Amino acid sequence: MSLVVVKRVKPLPSWVAPLLSFTLGIAVATVLLWIVTLGRTDPIVVLASIGRALAMPQLLLKNFALLTIVGIGLLVSFKASVFNIGGEGQFYFAIIAATWIALFSGVGAIAIINKVLMLVVGVLLAGFWALIAALPRGFLGIDEVPVTLLMNYIAYYIVDYLVFNPWREPKYKYPRTPTIPEESWFIRIPGTTGTIELILLTVVVMAGIWYLMNNTRLGLAINVMGSNPNVLRVVGINPSLIVVSSLVISGMIVGIAGVSYLAGEAHLITIPAEACTPMLGYTGILVAWLSMLRIAYVPVAAYIVSALINAGINIQIAGAGKASVVDVFIGTILLIYSISVIFTEYSVKIIVKR
Numbered sequence: 001m002s003l004v005v006v007k008r009v010k011p012l013p014s015w016v017a018p019l020l021s022f023t024l025g026i027a028v029a030t031v032l033l034w035i036v037t038l039g040r041t042d043p044i045v046v047l048a049s050i051g052r053a054l055a056m057p058q059l060l061l062k063n064f065a066l067l068t069i070v071g072i073g074l075l076v077s078f079k080a081s082v083f084n085i086g087g088e089g090q091f092y093f094a095i096i097a098a099t100w101i102a103l104f105s106g107v108g109a110i111a112i113i114n115k116v117l118m119l120v121v122g123v124l125l126a127g128f129w130a131l132i133a134a135l136p137r138g139f140l141g142i143d144e145v146p147v148t149l150l151m152n153y154i155a156y157y158i159v160d161y162l163v164f165n166p167w168r169e170p171k172y173k174y175p176r177t178p179t180i181p182e183e184s185w186f187i188r189i190p191g192t193t194g195t196i197e198l199i200l201l202t203v204v205v206m207a208g209i210w211y212l213m214n215n216t217r218l219g220l221a222i223n224v225m226g227s228n229p230n231v232l233r234v235v236g237i238n239p240s241l242i243v244v245s246s247l248v249i250s251g252m253i254v255g256i257a258g259v260s261y262l263a264g265e266a267h268l269i270t271i272p273a274e275a276c277t278p279m280l281g282y283t284g285i286l287v288a289w290l291s292m293l294r295i296a297y298v299p300v301a302a303y304i305v306s307a308l309i310n311a312g313i314n315i316q317i318a319g320a321g322k323a324s325v326v327d328v329f330i331g332t333i334l335l336i337y338s339i340s341v342i343f344t345e346y347s348v349k350i351i352v353k354r
Contacts, residue, residue: 062264089155089281138239
């Protein structure tokens with residue numbers, strides 16, 4: 001008897017993998033928590049916490065919008081088969097730029113100028129950080145996954161250096177920057193965790209990337225790059241330039257989320273960055289994959305993942321574990337998704353030899 005992996009003549013529908021990974025991932029993670037904690041984690045409390053989080057959109061608005069932006073940014077590079085794992089570094093480089101504008105540039109107390117400059121400079125610096133990984137991938141063929149991953153930690157250490165030394169809060173010498181001026185803050189939507197500017201940016205990013213991917217020559221080239229880069233060479237387009245462009249655009253969009261997080265939520269940088277990060281650069285990877293790399297589905301995936309994050313708080317309040325247990329759910333869902341994708345394209349057959 002032997003197992004044979006056979007490519008399916010007709011692949012399973014694309015929605016099978018996300019749906020299976022979410023439902024099975026929740027179930028498996030709940031059972032794992034129950035086993036690891038020797039029964040101290042009540043599965044009913046865990047599932048109820050997730051259910052409550054899904055039913056409270058006003059509390060999810062901030063994470064939902066930020067994850068939508070990050071997910072769309074990563075989607076752009078993933079479409080070109082360029083796997084940007086460096087969202088965390090790009091996120092933090094945008095925060096570095098925005099913090100400098102808000103605290104040290106002396107641009108004045110006019111709110112609109114502060115916010116626009118924070119966004120522009122933050123997006124450009126995030127794009128530059130992505131460019132450093134994009135050039136060796138595009139022109140030397142160096143795998144972007146380890147490069148972008150390592151650059152996350154370089155970004156963390158740069159942030160730690162800046163905050164611990166020149167940008168340190170001067171009065172009490174706490175390991176953080178001073179709070180950025182209120183003129184730089186995004187405007188909170190009453191009764192929610194979101195801000196007006198963040199919602200507007202989310203809509204603009206979604207509309208802009210949808211137009212880019214469906215109505216421009218560059219968007220078409222990015223889509224083709226992910227399936228058959230040789231076609232680009234035939235029509236006279238350099239695939240290396242498409243690789244670089246997709247990764248830089250991806251980093252710039254993630255940078256929008258970084259600036260929005262600083263201006264709408266954090267208002268300062270605390271260190272160590274690797275311990276204080278909201279992990280949106282990594283969590284956005286799950287959002288992009290669960291969306292099946294379709295822009296219209298990114299908000300759906302972002303809502304589900306943001307509900308899981310919020311459920312961690314509910315679990316802690318209910319005394320069923322720490323808020324960080326949500327990482328078990330996110331990791332399990334991503335693992336099952338990776339396996340499910342394989343089985344949508346391939347089937348395993350048992351052959352009995354006589």
